[in-house]
Amino acid sequence: MTTEEIETIIALATLAAIADGLQDDAEQGRVVEAARSLGLLAPETIIAQAMSGALSIHALAARLHSDEAKRLAHDTATAVCHANGWINPSEGKFLHDLADALQLDTAATDHVIADINRAVGDHPARAATPSLGVPVVNDASSEVVAPAPFDDHILDQAMLTAALELLPDRLANLGILPLQLRLVHHIGQRHGQQLDTKQVTDLVATFGLGAAAQVLEKVVRRAFGGMASGLLGGLLGGSAGMASGAAVTFASTYALGHAADRYYAQERSLSSADLKTLFTRFRADAVTMFPRVEARIGALARGRSLDSLLRTLTR
Template sequence: MTHEQNRSLISVCLMAAFADGHNDPRERDHVRRTAESLSAGAGVDVMSLYQDVLLKRVTLEQAVTGLDAPELRQLAFEMAVGVCDADGVHNAGETAFLERLGALLQLGRSDAAAIVNQADALAGAPVDKPLPEMPSVPSPVAPAGPDQAELDKMILNAAILNGALELLPESLASMAIIPLQTRLVYRVGKAHGFELDRGHITDFLATVGVGLTSQYVEQFGRKLVGGLLGKVLGRVGRTIGSEATGSAFSFATTYALGHVAKRYYADGRRLDGTALKAAFGQIFDNAKGLQQRYAPEIAERARTLDLKKLTAELTR
């Protein structure tokens, strides 16, 4: 893709991140840090675009000018819907933004509605359900007992699944990562006797330093950096991407979330925000190295993953 096309896609994605009007300072900080990290390799100064969007120096009409092909316009809309729904089904402000964006991108009402409905189903996926079944993978640590062994296995399987999803080019694959993470936190909490709702889980993720909206922006940005979006636009179809950076990020994030949640709920939810962030950062760094050990399992999972079946299982 051209430099201008990249700028347009990222600008639309950032605008979607702020369309809800809530301006949660934690989420804004997460998005800012994502922009800084992506600026290093995207060939686009994402941080500069972030400032332009935040200060309203660019309009949505200007942002879409570089989207000069039907595939690009549909991709931009899919990404925007995913960002808006990352922290739950979109609110009135996000609905107005998506309707305006769809009109500017000249998408048919039925086509736009199908994308929105698909994302809404994932965003509203129940958290109080088991995680999807996975092929058995040995636990990477010596468990303290049978219950701990099961939790470790569940966390590792979820991390492998999310790493595999990030290797797929479809927008729907990235949309499934966050529901899987929230369901993982729920299962860990329940194993320790806590019944959690979606609001608590969202707050827990934000406290440890994982923004829902910013995580989706980063997933999209890493695919852009890795050239994976070019494969989609080049009509290669459902091929697995060669870029593993995003896969390692999603694996490590999910793995760290699971183990920090296990520590937090085992301790009776007494750890404060500073301790949670520190624990998450340490486990995340360790998990990036661990991901290399499980790279073959991640790649194999991506090759055999039935995305439609997975999303249907998540949303029922």
Template sequence: MTPEQTRSLLTICLMAAFADGRNDPREREHVRRTAESLSAGAGIDVMSLYQDVLLKRVTLEQAAAGLDSPELRQLAFEMAVGVCDADGVHDAAETAFLDRLGALLQLASGETAPVMDNADALAQAPVDRPLPETPAVPQSAAAGPDQAELDKMILNAAILNGALELLPESLASMAIIPLQTRLVYRVGKAYGFELDRGHITDFLATVGIGLTSQYVEQFGRKLVGGLLGKVLGKVGRTIGSEATGSAFSFATTYALGHVAKRYYADGRRLDGTALKAAFGQLFDNAKGLQQRYAPEIAERARTLDLKKLTSELTR
């Protein structure tokens, strides 16, 4: 892709992040930090793009006009749907944005409807179900959850999300957040807490994980790492050579599972500052740990049945 095409895709990505018109300061700060971090390796000043979008110095028409192939236009739409649905099914404002984007990209309803249906199904995926391919954590009333099994569940979830990030399909990235949400639910349940989606979303925001910004970062890292070229080249399931995004998703999921473990084991007494500090330390540790499990992550990506996984998540 040319630098102009990359700018157009990132601009649409950021516009989608703000399409709902809500001004949650935590999420806006998460997106700002994401733009800042992506600027370091993209060869493009993503922070400048962020400011342009925020101050409306660039239009959706201008961004869409920079995408001159059917593959790029379809990719832009899939990415925008994933961003809009990251924190739940797109609302009226996001629906209007996506309808307008689809028209500007000259996409027919037959091209846009399946993408939106898949994203909606994942956004509404039940949280109170087992993690795919992960056995339940044994628990006794006296001793609490089996710690070794709990750690194994968290590691398996991290490996799975790292593997998903190696796949080029947009649906793979869309599945990561529902899996993280379900992981927090399973950890909480192991300690006797029944959690709803609202609590889990707030917990993620408190530790420093914005749902919308996380998808923006996942997409941005794939773009920076060159994995999206695999999609445009129609290689399909070929695993990208750049694993930066995979390391990010592995580390995020691993740290999230372990900070949730601390929080619920302590009876939910840790405050927001302590949670954020703990997550940051665990995330840094997990980035190093990912190197050890890189072969398992790659093998998991090669054998992963994405259709089966998303079906398990949404039923």
């Protein structure tokens, strides 16, 4: 994988980020920051060209020659388009046009997305989420108090999203945000709130989850970690990177669930600042808790595919 190919993939991901028709200087800045964190020293030019419309899908696709680079470009663009939990028609058209330009068969990617949609419903925020029945943390040597039944449910979902990070499926983490959105929707329902999709996604966005640049960095780190770590510098690769991702995802989902629970319990009266304070506090709790549930998360993921893990939602 050459530097030019990586820059091309970042440029295509930038086009994916603005395929919904939204683009601004702040979004461009976030994508530049993500690209720099991947080791690209001067990504501003190609990202600015992509956002200005100076680079087309076909022009960029022509720069990619290996099957691996083409597949990674489409996978990364797919993940960025799913940064809000699902894709809209304009993003769907973008991905279709990109697949045509790259001359790719996207059946495998389509299958992954179908697995996620089947598990969480056609729309990530539509259905209630049953408990996985995963044992909760109750370590007598710690200060963790045995949680109430709904706390069990939040813990279950945090463990499930973390387990997705450990699967070998390259796009398994596409399921994380839909499951987080679904969790928030279920929590709102529990408190008698009638929520639409925008309300759910706005709350999740308050905590900085789901941004296109964040998804871009996460997916490319995962994909490049094992094959281009020398080129990209200090990337986490292989199982170490996946384990680190599982810890972050566990903490984020756990904090999201508990902050949302407090938010809806108080009739949505908390300010954004209060919500962020809650999220930070619960995330710190989750970081402390993670070592005590890490083995259980590993057991959830071990020997499973994305489809089989998601099927635990409906058993």
